[in-house]
Amino acid sequence: MQRSIFEPRRFEYQGSHHYFIPTRLATALRTPLPIFLVGLRGTGKTTLLYSMSWKQRLSNSAYREQLTEQHGDPFYDRVIGVYTKLPESKIEGIGVWLGELDELKGQLFSLYIDLLYVELLVDAVANLSVHEVIENSASAERELVATLIEDVFYAPVWASLLKRHSCSTLKDLARLVNRGRRELEHAAEMHSKFEDAQERFRPPQFGEFGKCVATSLGHYCNGQSAVDTEAAQNSWVFRVCMDEGENLSHDQQLVVNSMYRLSRWPLFFAIAYVEMPDVRSTFKRNLTLTDADRKTIALTTQTDSEFREYVEGVVNIRAKSEFGEEATKFSVESLLGKMSLNRILDTNGTAALQRRVATVLVMTAQSGFLHSIGKLPVVF
Structure with missing residues (x-):
């Protein structure tokens, strides 16, 4: 049965996805800053986050053709985006286990967030290398993995896992991170002593684990001689997109804020919320978030012209997918006048x-x- 191109649709219930990103939002999403994305249900938060996913840009033929037609390359902005929905993780169980967070428990919670997205980032770079979107050698990949294991994966949990599982490629590394994450989830399920988990995982400062992995991946993606500043022209960066941030408790939000405040190139977060959270406080009294540290995008504050562009864009993208290139272009002004x-x-x-x-x-x-x-x- 043919569906109306005007009807509301939930992103998760659609088999295929077509994207229209308004000019204002497309520009904002390319800003080299962590992002708080706020909007009521149905305002397009999931669509916006998913539009940055490397999987969509690589495997969604309609979206890939659309970006190629508009920009000449589906990865024209050199953004490698990964997407995760927070309620689908074990974040609730981790929260129950840790209880009220102090700084030490907050660092372990931060490590769990790192493990969620680092696995996705490593897997993304591995797949984009296979598809030759990222160009580098097999020897460079092996060198990258060896360096990361020595410099970042030094906690007892990793030493234990590496005794049982070899790790020489990015795919191996993604599996290693997955196993480490599942060990932490198991500790939460078994209500293990926090002190035992802390000793086994030795969590670093807020976001430090993911930040170090992302920095090394950035060097790999941009070539061995790449400069490592956000001013680098045409350099690959990572956008970690997390949906339904309203499921975070106040303490957990402070952890996320700390991660935002301490993040650096080439790692940029984007988390979506139904309502605006506290976007200033962190776990450290003298460490606050300012406009220089993050960008807030409110989807409910659009001008008339921005809303008209959004309506027309969504309808025309849907019409093209339903009826093909011969679809009549929809225009509010041509239909209703001025x-x-x-x-x-x-x-x-x-x-x-x-x-x-x-x-x-x-x-x-x-x-x-x-x-x-x-x-x-x-x-x-």
């Missing part, structure tokens, strides 16, 4: 005209028309 019902109701119309317009709006709402087109506003 009339502003707001202005008529507020100032410009006579009292009689205002009453007539208001009556039409009420009748339209009662007819179910607005619901059939996805509850789009009548006022453009």
Whole structure:
């Protein structure tokens, strides 16, 4: 059965995905800063986060063709994005086990967040290397993995795992991180003593584990002689996208804020929330987040022209996917003209005209028309 191109759709329930990213948001997402993405349900948070996923850019043929047509390359911005939905992890069980967080417990929680996305990052770089999106040699890969094991994977848990599992490639490293994460989850499930887990995992400062891995991966992706500053032209960076951040407790949010504050090139976070969290406080009293440390994108604060661009863009992308290139381009102005019902109701119309317009709006709402087109506003 053919679906209306105007109806509301939930990202998770769609088999294939088509993207329209408004100009304002596309520019904001390319900002070399960690991002807090805030919007009510249905405002497109998941779509925006998923649009940065390397898997979508590589494997979604429609999206790949769209980016190639617009920019010449699906990875035109040199962003390697990974996506995870926080409630699908064991974050709740970890939280119950740790209880109220102090700085030491916060560092272990931070390590768990690191383990969630580091596995995804390593796997992303491995796959993009196979598909020759990233160019480097097998010897460089082996050297990278050996260096990471020596410099970053020094805690007892890694030594124990490396005795049982060889690790010489990026795929091996991704599996190693997965095993370490599952050991930490098992410790939480068994309600192990925190002191035992702390000794086994030896968590570093907030976000330090993931930051070190990402820095080494950045050097690998950009070539051995790449400069390591955010000012580097055309250099690969990583965008770690985490959805449904509202599931974090206040203490856990402070951990995330600390990770934001201490992050560095080439690692940039983007976490989505239904409501604005505390985006200033961290676990360290004298360490706060400012506008220089992060960017906040509110999806509920759009100008009329931005909202019109968003509506038209989504409808036209859907129309193209449903009907092909011959689909008629949808334009609010060509359909309804430049009339502003707001202005008529507020100032410009006579009292009689205002009453007539208001009556039409009420009748339209009662007819179910607005619901059939996805509850789009009548006022453009």
